[in-house]
Amino acid sequence: xxxxxxxxxxxxxxxxxxxxxxxxxxxxxxxxxxxxxxxxxxxxxxxxxxxxxxxxxxxxxxxxxxxxxxxxxxxxxxxxxxxxxxxxxxxxxxxxxxxxxxxxxxxxxxxxxxxxxxxxxxxxxxxxxxxxxxxxxxxxxxxxxxxxxxxxxxxxxxxxxxxxxxxxxxxxxxxxxxxxxxxxxxxxxxxxxxxxxxxxxxxxxxxxxxxxxxxxxxxxxxxxxxxxxxxxxxxxxxx
Amino acid sequence: xxxxxxxxxxxxxxxxxxxxxxxxxxxxxxxxxxxxxxxxxxxxxxxxxxxxxxxxxxxxxxxxxxxxxxxxxxxxxxxxxxxxxxxxxxxxxxxxxxxxxxxxxxxxxxxxxxxxxxxxxxxxxxxxxxxxxxxxxxxxxxxxxxxxxxxxxxxxxxxxxxxxxxxxxxxxxxxxxxxxxxxxxxxxxxxxxxxxxxxxxxxxxxxxxxxxxxxxxxxxxxxxxxxxxxxxxxxxxxxxxxxxxxxxxxxxxxxxxxxxxxxxxxx
Numbered sequence: 001x002x003x004x005x006x007x008x009x010x011x012x013x014x015x016x017x018x019x020x021x022x023x024x025x026x027x028x029x030x031x032x033x034x035x036x037x038x039x040x041x042x043x044x045x046x047x048x049x050x051x052x053x054x055x056x057x058x059x060x061x062x063x064x065x066x067x068x069x070x071x072x073x074x075x076x077x078x079x080x081x082x083x084x085x086x087x088x089x090x091x092x093x094x095x096x097x098x099x100x101x102x103x104x105x106x107x108x109x110x111x112x113x114x115x116x117x118x119x120x121x122x123x124x125x126x127x128x129x130x131x132x133x134x135x136x137x138x139x140x141x142x143x144x145x146x147x148x149x150x151x152x153x154x155x156x157x158x159x160x161x162x163x164x165x166x167x168x169x170x171x172x173x174x175x176x177x178x179x180x181x182x183x184x185x186x187x188x189x190x191x192x193x194x195x196x197x198x199x200x201x202x203x204x205x206x207x208x209x210x211x212x213x214x215x216x217x218x219x220x221x222x223x224x225x226x227x228x229x230x231x232x233x234x235x236x237x238x239x
Numbered sequence: 240x241x242x243x244x245x246x247x248x249x250x251x252x253x254x255x256x257x258x259x260x261x262x263x264x265x266x267x268x269x270x271x272x273x274x275x276x277x278x279x280x281x282x283x284x285x286x287x288x289x290x291x292x293x294x295x296x297x298x299x300x301x302x303x304x305x306x307x308x309x310x311x312x313x314x315x316x317x318x319x320x321x322x323x324x325x326x327x328x329x330x331x332x333x334x335x336x337x338x339x340x341x342x343x344x345x346x347x348x349x350x351x352x353x354x355x356x357x358x359x360x361x362x363x364x365x366x367x368x369x370x371x372x373x374x375x376x377x378x379x380x381x382x383x384x385x386x387x388x389x390x391x392x393x394x395x396x397x398x399x400x401x402x403x404x405x406x407x408x409x410x411x412x413x414x415x416x417x418x419x420x421x422x423x424x425x426x427x428x429x430x431x432x433x434x435x436x437x438x439x440x441x442x443x444x445x446x447x448x449x450x451x452x453x454x455x456x457x458x459x460x461x462x463x464x465x466x467x468x469x470x471x472x473x474x475x476x477x478x479x480x481x482x483x484x485x486x487x488x489x490x491x492x493x494x495x496x497x498x499x500x501x502x503x504x505x506x
Binding site: 043044046047048049050051052053066068128129131145164166168169170171172173174212237238239 | 368369370371372393394395396398402403404410415416417477478479482483484485486505506
């Protein structure tokens with residue numbers, strides 16, 4: 001009994017460390033891994049001219065590119081949010097804040113993934129004022145100015161939603177908040193891979209969301225201790 | 240006390256005139272073909288208004304010095320016929336001057352802003368929005384894509400609302416955050432505003448024109464020098480107004496063509 005309790009706690013701690021916070025200790029948890037790719041021709045990303053904001057322009061030795069479509073070798077697709085959209089019994093939001101930076105007149109990361117109720121802290125690391133404006137439709141919409149050196153803006157969202165983020169001062173700045181109910185989520189990098197860890201055995205709906213190419217879902221069954229896979233292929237259009 | 244006031248009035252007149260005459264804070268050098276007319280009109284206005292200013296201030300100082308109440312019980316001298324005729328005469332004089340300046344000035348302004356642009360002018364579309372300017376060139380096909388304001392998507396660099404998916408003429412449109420122009424070529428700008436009123440102001444071009452949402456406003460000019468100058472918004476348009484600017488780069492013809500080719504290759 002004691003051994004079981006200890007191992008259960010250890011697993012829980014491991015899962016928490018890996019993915020944020022899991023309220024229900026997983027018994028013999030499994031992982032869903034996968035790869036997101038695209039078919040078709042993705043739009044060309046273009047260099048961003050921020051000459052009007054010299055303090056930002058000088059932070060980039062070469063102009064940064066728009067980030068709405070980030071691709072990698074082998075048609076890998078980055079900036080895809082992959083998450084459990086059904087079947088996850090986890091509850092409660094982590095108390096650790098998600099950090100969102102405005103640096104060099106760019107949002108870093110391009111997509112911030114957070115949970116409903118999880119604190120979000122928005123920093124202005126630039127020598128110019130920003131006015132962050134998340135274009136929420138389900139949650140309440142706001143925009144806030146943040147001069148250089150101002151303390152971080154703290155916010156939480158009550159409902160799940162994918163929210164486009166813009167800056168009311170610098171039109172080229174663009175990002176996203178992915179507000180989810182599940183702690184089981186991942187954001188693909190340029191290699192398009194993801195791993196959803198700490199899942200109890202059971203049936204899950206896995207959803208992949210991309211800001212330009214929409215959403216796709218798959219039903220995946222996780223069996224105790226066995227890895228499961230879910231690959232997604234998004235249809236890219238040039239415009 | 241009255242004499243001190245007279246001296247102060249005279250000093251203000253002399254010092255402010257000296258600042259004007261020395262051109263300590265003057266306009267930047269003109270770099271446009273049409274700026275000559277504006278500058279001439281400006282000088283005429285300054286001379287007319289300046290002479291009137293100096294004369295009226297010095298007369299005021301003289302009268303205060305000469306006829307001010309010295310507090311010794313002597314009666315104050317009045318203007319012959321009282322104040323009314325003097326006010327009427329002054330109003331007529333100043334009014335006539337303002338009417339003449341307006342008529343002459345309007346003629347100069349209309350000759351620039353209401354005259355048709357050169358038919359061979361290079362057309363550049365301008366979009367003003369909180370808080371930046373964007374400039375659109377027609378690209379290799381020489382045709383501008385149709386604008387669809389509902390498709391404007393700043394985050395994806397679609398500042399004008401182009402529809403490249405369905406409109407082939409829009410696909411090669413070049414959109415730049417800087418206004419790049421060839422020197423000594425007539426330019427036609429067509430001004431659009433996405434959200435609120437803005438203004439296009441380049442002091443060196445002697446052009447200041449408001450953007451009005453819903454209107455397409457043409458302005459034309461020819462830049463005569465290779466320069467890089469700021470374009471600033473001069474209509475209070477929101478919290479980032481102070482930071483709403485872009486750069487105008489006037490370059491030699493061959494350099495401009497190279498820039499165009501580089502931009503076209505990126506589309």
